[in-house]
Amino acid sequence: SRTVGSTFQFYFTGKKCKIFQDMNSHLEAVLKEKRALRRRLIKPRCQESLPVDATVHKSIVELLTEAVTFIEKLESHLQSVRSIPQIPNMMKNMDTALTKTEVLVMDLEELTEQILKWRELQKQGYSD
Secondary structure, three states: OHHHHHHHHHHHHHHHHHHHHHHHHHHHHHHHOHHHHHHHHHOOHHHHOOOOOHHHHHHHHHHHHHHHHHHHOHHHHHHHHHHHHHHHHHHHHHHHHHHHHHHHHHHHHHHHHHHHHHHHHHHHHHHO
16 A cells, blocks of 8 residues: 555656756747747837838728728727617607607697687687
8 A cells, every 4th residue: 555655656756857847948948939029029010010012002001091990990899789779669760659648639629729829819809
């Protein structure tokens, strides 16, 4: 039992040692590449991009302008997309509001007619 435990302990210690050796090798490789990595991070990426043919410069500028505009208005676009599921409910509410407005207009027209009749009656009363 003691030898089985020692064997397992030795096995896991060996595993850990292998993992540490692999990590050490990786870190050494990173350190060797440190200067190149730093240079790549500092150097602007645009210098590594492919040259754009002069005939498409105008199109690229227009496309970039539209892309910038789209990005600037992205939050607004997202808000619009988020509100799409609510549109049927909004339309229903607008229809209800329109119906109520039409009823109020009819009530107002009727009230206006009654006021005009009342004024006529008042005028006739004063004439008599």
